[in-house]
Amino acid sequence: MQASLSSRPNIACRSQFAAGAAATSKRSRCSSVVVAGLATEKDNPFAEELKANAKHISRRGRGILASDESNATTGKRLETIGVDNTEDNRRDWRQLLYTAPDLGNYISGAIMFEETLYQKSREGVQFVDLLKEQGILPGIKVDTGLQVLPGTDGETTTQGLDNLGARCEAYYKQGARFAKWRAVLKISEGEGPSSQAILENAHGLARYAQIAQQNGLVPIVEPEVTLGPGAYSIEETAYWSERVYSHVMRLLNEYDVLLEGILLKPNMCLPGLDAPSASPAEVAKYTVRTMMRTIPPSVPGIHFLSGGMSEEESTLNLQALQDACPNSPWSLTFSYGRALQSATLKTWQGKEENWGKAQAILTALAKANSEAQLGQYKGPHPAPGGGRILQALRFGGAGK
C-alpha cells in the first residue's frame, strides 16, 4: 500500500484550525487534573457485554442491515413504488426484510427506527424476537435528525442528546443491543467542512457514544463525509475524512468512550459526483489509508455506509478493501441501507405475490456483501449495473 508524503491536496480551507482549537482548554489552567482515560472500563458494568457485542457484530463474513429510516424517509421510499406511508405498510416492509430466509447467515445486526423497535409482525411476534431467531442483534437509531448550523452554508449538526440516557435504557429493555447516531459533514466545490461543523458533530458523537455505553448499547459512531455535487477529487475526500475522523477519535478518547465497545460507520473515499468515478482499487487505496491513519486497532469493526453508491459498487468496493488491507486490525465490513434495500423494494412493489422474490433478492445482496467482506465475492451481482442511489439531506427531522 503506497502512501504519498504530500497528503494535502491544493484546496482552500474554509477556516483554519486555531492552535488550541480545543478551546475549552482556556478554562483549564494548571489546577485542572487530567483524568481517567480508561476509567469507563472499570466503572461500567456493561463493559464486557459491550466488547462482546461489538466483536460479535463485526465478526468475519457479517455486516449490518441499516433499516432505520425515519417514518418520513420511509414514506419517500414507499412512494416510489406507489405504497402509502402508513404504519401497517411500514411494518410490512420491515417484516419482509427481517424474515428473509437465511438472512442471519450474512447479517449480524439490524438498525431500526424507534417505531420499528416496538412493532410486531402481522402474526403478533415482536420484531426483536424475529431478529433474535435469525441470530441478528437489534439496533436502534437514537438521533433525532439534522439541524442546520446558523451562519454556515447548509452544514448541519445532529440532534438527540436530550433525555438520551433514559431512551437508551428503555431501548435496552426492549431488546436493542446497539445504537446509531448519524453526523453529516459536507464537502462542496473546493471547500471542506468548517471547523465549527467538525467540532460540533464530533462532540455530539462522543457524548452520544458515552451515554449509549453507560446504558449497555454499543454505539455505532457515524461521521459521514457525504458524497455530494462538485468535481472534487478523491484525495480531497480523503484529506477531509482524515481531519474529521481525527477529531472524532480524539474526542472519543477524551470522553472515556471504551473503543473496544464501539463500531465505526464511516464513508468510503469517493470523488465528488461531478468528477470521474474511481475504480474499486482506487477507492480502497484511499479509504484504507484514511482508516490506517486515524483509527486505532482497539475499534473492532469498521462498517462502511453505502451512501449513494450503487448496489454493485458497494459490493465491489467492499471486496477491494480486503485486498488493500489483508491484515487489517479491525474488521472492514458494511452497514448498508440503500445498497441492500433498493432492489428489494423495487422487486416487492408493495405486492404480496412478490414477497418471496423480494426476500430472495435481499438475502442474495446480503450474501454478496458477506462474501465481499471475506474477499471471496465472485459475481454476478444480484442487482447489477445500477446507478448512484442518491438521497437529499433532511433537516429538522426531530425523529419523526
Add this chain to the structure above:
Amino acid sequence: MSLELIETAKYLSAPGKGLLASDESTGTIGKRLEKAGFENTEEARRSYRELFYTAPIGEAGISGAILFKETLGQQAADGTPFVECLQRQGVLAGIKVDEGLVPLDGCPGETSTRGLATLEAACRGHVAQGAKFAKWRAALKVGGGCPTEQCIETNAQQLAEYAAVCQACGLVPIVEPELLIDGNHDQAAFADASTRVISRCIAHLQRKGVVLEATLIKPQMIIPGADCTGPKADPSEVAQHTLAVMRQCVPAAIPGIMFLSGGQTEEEATINLNRINQEAQQSGGCPWSLSFSFGRSLQASVLKLWSEDQGEASKARCREMAAALAHANSRAVLGKFEGPHPSITSQQGSLRETFRGWRTDV
C-alpha cells in the same frame, strides 16, 4: 523523497529490530561517566561511544542509533566517522534535535522542550552529516495534579511541529512523549495519563499533516511509579496495560512503537518487552512493531565493564556486552527472548536517575 522516509521508518521498525539511544547530552552522559569514575572530557565521551558503534550491533538487531550532535561529527580511533561505522553494519544514524527541557511557566514541576526556533537549520545540517532520523523528547510528570492540560497541550504541539519540520527536511521523526517513572502513582493512573497524552500527541500530528507512515513513537511502557508502594507489576500486567493503551491510541499507520526503558533495569526492560510481544501475538497481533529505543538498558553493563578496565581486552568484552544486550532485546521484539540475560547491573536495582537535564549547557 517521500517514499524514502516511509521506507526508512519501516526499516527502523522491521521485525526483530530496535534502536540504541546513545544521544545523551554532554551534561547527562557526563554525570554517568563521572559516576563511573571518568572525567567528562570529549575524548572520554568519544571513546565510550566508540565501544558501541564498533561493536557488531547491526547483526545483533540494531537498525538505528540515536546520536547526540557532538557524536554525529566524531570518529573512531582509526579515523572512521561514527556515521560510517554504523552505516557499514546497516545501522542508520539518528540525531537528537531537541535542546533539553525548560520549566513550564505557571506549572510547577512541569516542562516543555526547547529547540524549535533553530530546528530547520539544524535538521538540514544533520542530514548533510548523514542522519536519517531524529528524536525529540518531551517529559511529563504523573501525579499530584500532573500532567496538566497546559503541559499536555504545549508538549503535544511542540512534538507535532518538530515532526513536521523533520519530514520536510528528510528525517523520520521519533516522537517521544515520556511519562516519567518518578512518583508513587499506580499502574492504572499511569495508563490513564498515558492514554490522554498519547492520543493528544496523535491528534496534533494529524492536525499538522505529519505523515504517520513515516513517523515512529517512543512511549514508556505502562508500569507503576518508582515510588509506588504497591507490589511491582509483573510482566504480564505490564504487557496487558501497555497493549490496551497502545491499541486505544495509536493509529495503525504508524509502523513502530519503540518503547523507552526509562529507569527499568536492563533485565526488566527486556522481559517486559518480550511479554508485550508474546501477549500481542496471542491476542490477534498488532499493526505496528512493538520494539525498543533503549538507552540505559542497552548501556549500563557496558559502562560498568568499561569503568573497571579500559584496556584492549576489556574493549572487546565491552563490545561483546553491547551486542549481547542488543541481541537480547532483538529477541524480545519477536517474543522469543530466553534467559539468562547478559546484564551485570540488574542486581543493583533500577537505573532511575534524578538528574533530568534541565540545564541548558551543552
